[in-house]
Amino acid sequence: MTHETRESWLLDASHKLPEELAKSGLVFPSSIPHDLTVSCGFPSKGALSAKTRRLGECWHGGEESPQVYVSPTLDKPIDVLDTLAHELLHSMLPPKTGHKGPFKRAMVAVGLEGKPTSTHAGEKLTGCLNNLAEMLGPYPHKAIDAGEGRKKQTTRLRLYACGGCEEPVKVRVARDAFDATCNLCGVVFDKA
16 A cells, blocks of 8 residues: 555554554554554654754643644654654553553563663564565655755864963954953963
């Protein structure tokens, strides 16, 4: 089957995932919310962070249906499905659950491993996700390169301090050579 949009691919995946899990003896804690919305979009925080990038997010909007987002930095079906499984767990659990006890138990039941805030598919779940990816066909999205077009910082402020004052006067300047004296004590500033 070929999907024309990312959203149709993600929604189809969210409906078929429970069946694939059941075939391997893995289970979701409850059923997928019938009014679930799934989309490709940036998380509210850490979307492009180099160290702690968020790959997905689930929003419970009070009376509204849960909304799941998968980062546009992902384009490999297995990575998208792995993230989707994590976020679907959040959509099934009460809004304030976070990554605490009920989430930990559910992630183990589904086959996710690692820290609850940063899970990855275990061996059994990976098999299910590979089968599902084959059924769904290609993910109709090309990943956004998070580093592309971002200018690297080249200027850093250097810290200098005078050594003559009881409480040293400190200044930050944008160049390596800084030839100045402290107005209070007359001592030349040195790199701190």
